[in-house]
Each structure stands twice: as structure tokens, then as C-alpha cells.
Amino acid sequence: MLSFIHNSYPVRVIFGDGTLQSLPDEVTRLGTSRLLIVTTSSQSMIAQEMAKRLGSRVVGIFPGATMHTPIDVTEKAMNLAKETDADAIVAIGGGSVTGLSKAIAVRTDLPQIIIPTTYAGSEMSAILGETKNGEKITQSSERIRPEVVIYDVDLTMNLPVALSGVSGINAIAHAIEALYAKDGTPIINLIALEAIGALARALPVIARTPQDRQARTDALYGAWLAGVCLGSVSMALHHKLCHTLGGSFNLPHAEIHTIVLPHALAYNAPAIPGVMAQLRTALATEDPARTLWDLAGVVGAQRSLAELGMSDDGIDLATERALARPYPNPRPLNREAIRATIARAYAGASPVTA
Ligand code: NAD
Numbered sequence: 001m002l003s004f005i006h007n008s009y010p011v012r013v014i015f016g017d018g019t020l021q022s023l024p025d026e027v028t029r030l031g032t033s034r035l036l037i038v039t040t041s042s043q044s045m046i047a048q049e050m051a052k053r054l055g056s057r058v059v060g061i062f063p064g065a066t067m068h069t070p071i072d073v074t075e076k077a078m079n080l081a082k083e084t085d086a087d088a089i090v091a092i093g094g095g096s097v098t099g100l101s102k103a104i105a106v107r108t109d110l111p112q113i114i115i116p117t118t119y120a121g122s123e124m125s126a127i128l129g130e131t132k133n134g135e136k137i138t139q140s141s142e143r144i145r146p147e148v149v150i151y152d153v154d155l156t157m158n159l160p161v162a163l164s165g166v167s168g169i170n171a172i173a174h175a176i177e178a179l180y181a182k183d184g185t186p187i188i189n190l191i192a193l194e195a196i197g198a199l200a201r202a203l204p205v206i207a208r209t210p211q212d213r214q215a216r217t218d219a220l221y222g223a224w225l226a227g228v229c230l231g232s233v234s235m236a237l238h239h240k241l242c243h244t245l246g247g248s249f250n251l252p253h254a255e256i257h258t259i260v261l262p263h264a265l266a267y268n269a270p271a272i273p274g275v276m277a278q279l280r281t282a283l284a285t286e287d288p289a290r291t292l293w294d295l296a297g298v299v300g301a302q303r304s305l306a307e308l309g310m311s312d313d314g315i316d317l318a319t320e321r322a323l324a325r326p327y328p329n330p331r332p333l334n335r336e337a338i339r340a341t342i343a344r345a346y347a348g349a350s351p352v353t354a
Pocket of ligand 1: 040041042043066067068069093094095096097099117118119120121122123125126127128129155156157158159160163167230253254
């Protein structure tokens with residue numbers, strides 16, 4: 001019996017080449033006139049250029065976004081938003097910048113225009129993860145979900161190859177978990193499969209020829225679709241493991257996703273035969289978990305948590321934390337099997353379906 005509840009979320013998306021030019025019109029459309037631009041220090045040049053184009057409508061630039069959205073950084077950006085009486089946020093950058101924008105929005109309800117420059121997908125979600133005293137706190141609210149997202153392929157052309165690969169696999173992870181989400185729907189399934197196909201085709205091409213515009217377009221298109229998945233349905237074991245590992249050991253976000261995904265999929269495989277059949281088609285392979293592990297190699301990513309800097313006594317801690325307050329998952333969580341899964345990711349071994 002087919003049975004589901006589907007929610008559609010009203011994010012306005014502008015996608016293409018040179019779409020950054022539409023920013024002034026989008027600002028006008030939102031009816032805002034006092035913009036706070038947020039970005040990272042390494043992307044402040046592009047923020048300055050954007051500010052020039054927007055003229056007197058920009059009241060401040062905050063180039064201090066950092067990974068994991070620490071609350072002390074948010075407080076500084078909040079001070080600037082208050083001092084300048086900003087009435088909207090324009091965020092240009094990766095998931096870290098989007099995180100800062102969302103952190104301001106949840107406190108102020110200011111509208112957000114997000115201009116993503118990686119494949120993280122955060123811009124389509126109503127989820128915010130923040131860190132305070134080394135602890136990651138996640139919340140979800142419609143105040144967090146951005147109003148407008150401008151995807152401009154031009155801004156991704158120089159995304160470094162290494163970051164392109166891991167960020168793209170981070171996006172694939174959103175789509176894969178959407179396929180077996182407890183609140184999954186037929187539309188999200190179609191979107192997820194399209195996302196996985198587009199990203200899996202594009203990432204090896206980008207690794208060889210980073211300036212391939214068609215591959216860059218496919219990857220950003222896949223990232224948007226994967227973001228829709230992340231923003232629409234619940235994530236499962238894979239995301240729980242990544243949040244646990246990132247929060248406990250301060251490891252880089254997209255890199256953890258890349259290492260863990262083949263192993264988390266192999267863990268769930270016995271419980272999701274229908275999804276595995278769909279993945280075989282989408283990835284054109286007999287063994288989707290192995291193909292994702294191979295893809296990490298093709299894009300030049302690290303395959304072991306040890307290489308990322310985790311120590312082996314972290315395996316037990318990560319197991320305990322992954323089992324505490326678990327996310328809903330298609331296969332029941334078995335302590336020994338979860339520990340073995342983390343241990344394989346730690347060692348950089350190939351995935352094994354148990
Ligand atoms: P990031 O935003 O931390 O960016 C990594 C680095 O790449 C930064 O130094 C940035 O300045 C640089 N960079 C970004 N785009 C670039 C470009 N086009 N060219 C050159 N350099 C560029 O990395 P990320 O993987 O995009 O985001 C990770 C963060 O996003 C994590 O904090 C994670 O928790 C969060 N996230 C949140 C969600 C959500 O739904 N809440 C989803 C995914 C990721």
C-alpha cells in the first residue's frame with residue numbers, strides 16, 4: 001500500500017550561470033533595503049564586489065564565519081546586525097556561512113538570501129547546528145529555512161578539487177539517506193535518485209578537469225536536489241555518525257561524510273533491499289557501497305578517520321554517542337555491528353555488508 005505525507009517548502013531558487021546578477025532584483029523583490037552580508041575571510045573579495053553592486057543597500061559586511069557555527073562568532077555578527085539595523089542577510093559561501101546566516105535568522109527572523117559556493121546543501125534545510133563550549137546543539141525551525149537561494153555555477157568553478165569531491169559526496173549522503181527516511185515520499189525519492197546520478201557522474205569529471213562547466217553545472221544541480229532531500233525528510237544512521245564524529249573530535253564536516261557514507265550504507269543494506277536496487281541503477285554498479293568508497297578514491301579524498309586525526313580510543317566513545325539518542329534508522333542499531341562499522345571507517349577499510 002502506498003501511503004505518505006508530503007510537505008513542500010517555499011524556498012525561491014534561482015539557478016544558472018551568472019545568476020549572481022539577479023541579486024539586486026531579489027533584494028528589491030523581498031522589499032528589504034538594509035543588507036548585512038556574511039561570508040568567510042577567504043571569500044571577502046567577492047563579498048566586497050557584491051556590496052559594490054548593491055550600493056547603499058549594504059549596511060555591513062561580516063567576513064568572520066567559521067566551521068561549526070560557534071556561538072561567540074554569531075554574537076559578534078548579531079551585534080553588527082543590531083548596530084546597523086539590518087533588515088535582511090545575504091550570505092555567500094559554503095555551509096559554514098549558511099550556518100552563520102541561519103544562526104542570525106533564528107534569533108531575529110530576518111529574511112535570508114543564500115548564495116552557496118559549495119555542495120553542502122544546508123541552504124535548503126531548516127536545520128541549524130551550533131557549537132557552544134565544544135558541544136554541538138542542533139535545532140530545527142521554519143525561521144531557519146532561507147527565503148531565497150541563488151545558485152551561480154560561476155561561483156563554483158574555482159572550488160578546489162579536494163573540497164569539490166568531499167562536498168559533493170556530502171550531498172550524495174543527504175540523497176541516499178532520503179531514500180530510506182522514515183518520512184520519505186515518492187517525490188523526494190525521485191529527487192534523491194536524480195541528485196545521486198548527477199553528482200556521481202559529475203564528481204569524477206571535476207576531479208580530472210575542474211573547469212568542466214557541464215560537470216560543475218551537474219554537480220551544483222545535484223547539490224540543490226540533495227539539499228531539497230535534506231530539507232524535506234529525516235536523516236538516519238549516517239548523519240548521526242557524522243554529527244557524533246564531528247562534534248566529539250572536531251573533524252572536518254564534508255571529509256567525515258565522505259569516509260563514513262560507504263560504511264553506513266553497508267550497515268543498512270540488509271534492511272533496504274529496494275533502495276539498494278535503486279542505487280545499483282543510479283550508480284550503475286552491482287555494489288553501491290563499494291562504488292562510493294571507490295568514488296572517494298577517485299576524487300582524491302581520505303578514506304580513514306585516523307588520517308583525519310581521530311585516535312583509536314575514539315571508536316568506543318563514538319559508538320556510545322551514536323547509540324545515545326539515535327536517529328530513526330531502517331536497520332535496528334546493534335552495538336557490536338555499529339562499533340565494527342566505525343572501526344572500518346577509522347581504519348580506511350573497504351565497506352562490508354554484514
Ligand atoms: P565550509 O563552508 O566550511 O567551507 C570550507 C572552506 O572552503 C572555507 O574556508 C570556505 O571559505 C572555502 N570555500 C567555500 N566555497 C569556496 C569556493 N567556491 N572557492 C574557494 N573556496 C571556497 O564547508 P562546507 O562543507 O560547505 O560546509 C560545512 C559546514 O556546513 C559545517 O559546519 C556543517 O555542519 C554545515 N552544514 C549544515 C547543514 C545543515 O543543514 N544545517 C548541511 C550541510 C552542512
